[in-house]
Amino acid sequence: MTMLGVPLWAVAASAVLYLAAAAAAVEVAWHRGLDALTEAGAHRLDLYAASLRSELGRYELLPAIAARQDSIKTLLAAPPDARRALLPAVDDYLQAVNRDAGSVAVDVIDLNGDVIAASNWNQAVSFVGTNVAYRPYFTDSLSAGNGRFFGIGTNTGEPGLYFASAVRDGQKVLGATAVKIRVDPLESAWRVPNEAAMVVDGNGVVVISTVPAWKFTALAPIAPQKQQQIQASRQYAGRKVDNLGYARLGDWRNGAWFARLPDWSHPGRERRYLVMSRSAPQAGDAIMVALDLSTARRQQQLAFAFVTGVFLIAAFYGLYAVQRRRVIVERLKAQDALQRANDRLEATVQQRTAALQQEIDERVLTEHKLRDSQQQLVHAGKLAVLGQMAAGLTHEINQPLVAIRTLCDNARTFFERGQSAQALANLARVGKLVENMALLTAELKAFARKPEASTVPVSLADALAHARLIYDSRIRDESVQLDIDIAPDTLVAAEPGRLQQVIVNLLGNALDALTGREAPRIRMGAKRSDDAARVTFFIADNGPGIDPHVLAHLFEPFVTTKPRGHGLGLGLAITSRIVEGFGARIAAVNLGGGGAQFTIEFVAANGGSIDSE
Structure with a gap:
């Protein structure tokens, strides 16, 4: 039997070796740590005895x-x-x-x-x-x-x-x-981390200690007779001497031993310490030091971690060697299979290459057709807008035609009467009306013309003015308040005809949304970004807004908010494709106070050059 490709007997032998090595390393580290603590404790006792002798000698x-x-x-x-x-x-x-x-x-x-x-x-x-x-x-x-x-x-x-x-x-x-x-200065001077120092008098009572809770407690229970003598001498101000809770557990080398004492860092608990003692300069007294065993335990942990790390590295290396050997064997087997598959693959590739080339040619042709279809769709969108504007344009053209006929009749009458001045004035007014009609038809021809594909710097204010001219009669007839805040020098990267189509579509949708509304209002404006690299154009109305369910899919084909029979839902889809062709982004939101707002973020243009992002 094997485990990850390694025999089970080898795994068991490695585990036994690891446990033995870890136990030996932990034991050696423990002994070395205790020896180091013993050496440090002896040095501390020498220092404490010298300082106590010096302090007492000053006053003796x-x-x-x-x-x-x-x-x-x-x-x-x-x-x-x-x-x-x-x-x-x-x-x-x-x-x-x-x-x-x-x-x-x-x-x-x-x-x-x-x-x-x-x-x-x-x-x-x-x-x-x-x-x-x-x-x-x-x-x-x-x-x-x-x-x-x-x-x-x-x-x-x-x-x-x-x-x-x-x-x-x-x-x-x-x-x-x-x-x-x-004795307070001595206690302060002796206080060091992970160590407790104390002086025990002839009664076995701790009289000097770096741990305040240990002071005036006895290492061993004091007999009642001795307690009476201590009370009579009032040596400890009449207080009863309690037992510290000290217990000697076992000896260690070099005069050190293990003892159980209260934990100075966690009151109410007890811990095991390494304790050493030295006679004090005062007869009958002793200096004792209790050393925290945590440093020795840390050395044990480091030794255990080291042995574990070595065995893990060895185990990983062994597994790597076994797996590498298996991989080499599998690779040799796979080479033969790969050669046979390669021969079959070459024949298949030759067959697929011919088929793929044919498929590529078909896709290129399809892409050209798709691009042409998109151009036709955009142009169809224009024509659809023109069809929607036919009624308004008919009214806009019929009015000057009726006026022209009336003025011509009046001019004939004036000539017959010999009033040539009035007749010439009427003819001048006829000329102006004809010029206005020619300007309107020119805008319609320019709007209906198929655009070029390239983008150039275009004045956003001019494009808006041309688009507004198409809807001027509707805006006037429906009493729509139109607020425009666009600087004349605001240039964007776009194609003039397509930009007009985008604005015409958005303006027409805004007018449709305001049908039947009181105090209809449309706001349009543009502003540059802080780095002047982009221009944000917006058009907002105070209509009913857009259904939230429709808003998420507003720019998809055949999605519309208009009643059945009043649109195919292609206008905004076409508008979105045109805007993306400019390298711009379009978005729509509902306003908090009512109505909807469309925003287009254009690439800014400067003079004859187009600013890049």
């Missing part, structure tokens, strides 16, 4: 230096009622030291644990008068000479690190000096 000696100040020793040795006079000098000194060191506060504490002087003596929240006898840093300084303690301030509620040193007069302990520093 500050209480001991202040304890050597004579004014502080004098203040502590003086009776309580004599200290008021000594306080201003000590307060100013502590304020200057605190300002120069950048610490939170510097205090002087008597043996009872009362703060008798402080750098913030004149601030709204002052440490003066606060009793710190319960604080470990105070008790450690009296017993061991120095004390160090992390806690939350009982006055300010702000976490900080306290350093204290005993004030001695010889071997006698007079009290202690203490300095409080902030």
Whole structure:
């Protein structure tokens, strides 16, 4: 059995090889990613330990230096009622030291644990008068000479690190000096993406953390007795220390291990991290860093994608080779069949060539006949228009004939009476009437003449004037208001006779649409496009408009809006063919206020040359 031309055993072997290679690549990428995270974590721990040591070293000696100040020793040795006079000098000194060191506060504490002087003596929240006898840093300084303690301030509620040193007069302990520093700068400096850093004190409580939600929580549950000691020292401002939810899952190389911790980016969830630890400069404390495993997982994904891509390329290449081999075999088989078919085809082509040549000759002849028929159809359209105008033209010619007869009779009478002046005047009027009749018949002869096929620059205003002359009597008899807005120098590319036929057809249709309408009106106008390359001509009426069902097929043959017996529906079809022969476009729309409008977009002409599109 085969699949796409490849044996099934080969497909199965490739799949097994792919799975094995993908699993090995993912595992290697995972180990390399964890090793890279471990190396980065060790480097981070070194940096954090160095920065913590540097930050603590700035302030560790500050209480001991202040304890050597004579004014502080004098203040502590003086009776309580004599200290008021000594306080201003000590307060100013502590304020200057605190300002120069950048610490939170510097205090002087008597043996009872009362703060008798402080750098913030004149601030709204002052440490003066606060009793710190319960604080470990105070008790450690009296017993061991120095004390160090992390806690939350009982006055300010702000976490900080306290350093204290005993004030001695010889071997006698007079009290202690203490300095409080902030840890917020450390948290800001340690905050980097995909990593959480924290300092855990001797109680297992997170006291410094780049994740605010982890602060003042314990890595492991604190025993009730220990909770009581923490509450007594008010180390965390009397708050109960909750469990962080930390769980150690398994070890990794180079002192790193996996642990489950709350997800800092999605509160309420837990994630697995790679955790590393280093002892902090302060005894009993530890610096820990939790590294996001997403970078190692991305390396796994890249390794999997790489192996998959390699196997896909190999699979496609193999399929290509198999298919190519099949194609070559099929091509060789097809060549023999093609040769046999070619021989048969040559004989068939010779037979069809002769038949095709005959068919081409017949089509050329048919095209010539069709072109002649189109010319005849256009000319027939003209004659049809002339037939429709016969009644109006008869009236237009009969009127001057009757006038001529009357004037001639009067002239004969005037001559008989010897009134030659009046007779000559009548004959002059007869001459003008004859000239008008000759002008009208000339326009009719020009309209009826078969046009030339070529296009030349034609004045649109002149063509409209000739077309209007044919319908002048009808326009006058039916009281149609005719508004024309066409500049005399508007030239379009057209054939004069055919352009007149187009305008005659459109003007005749507009007049037919206005039959029986009140206040009939026809508007005609033309304007150039912005680039002067085209001229848009329109003719609009205020008639009933065009049936929407007819409008879509208006320029097709035998489509008409007139009653049966009043037209064959060829006028607009002929008009459309004539317009297309000019290289122009014709369209029709119904107007919003009633009536219809026909628009022709001509190619503009300039003088003796025709502008091209």
